[in-house]
Amino acid sequence: MRKYNPNPKHETPGTQGRKGTKLDLSPLEAERLLNDPLHCFEVPGKRQLVGVLNGKIYVFQEDGTGGYHAYPATGNEVYTKFPAIAPRIASLLGMDIKRFSRLQN
Secondary structure (H helix, E strand, O other): OOOEOOOHHHHOOOHHHOOOOOOOOOHHHHHHHHOOOOOEEEOOOOOEEEEEEOOEEEEEEEOOOOOEEEEEEOHHHHHHHOOOOHHHHHHHOOOOHHHHHHOOO
């Protein structure tokens, strides 16, 4: 089972000079998604996983301590950085890859 470790830069961005995008998942929701093989996929050759929950995309990044932290992502970001799994993520969102590649939120 993969372990989710909240990261302050995504829990409270902007405080104490931290940059990051606010994560709208609770730690429990994030860990459940991280361990859901139907909605969260490993990126081949990378240290990330990409998941979908409630129509939103999340990237899970290894944190170097045996766990993962997460941040929200766009379809365009996934299409550009993780093309190997972009079609699977687009399918989960019920859209074709062309529309997915333009998704900015």
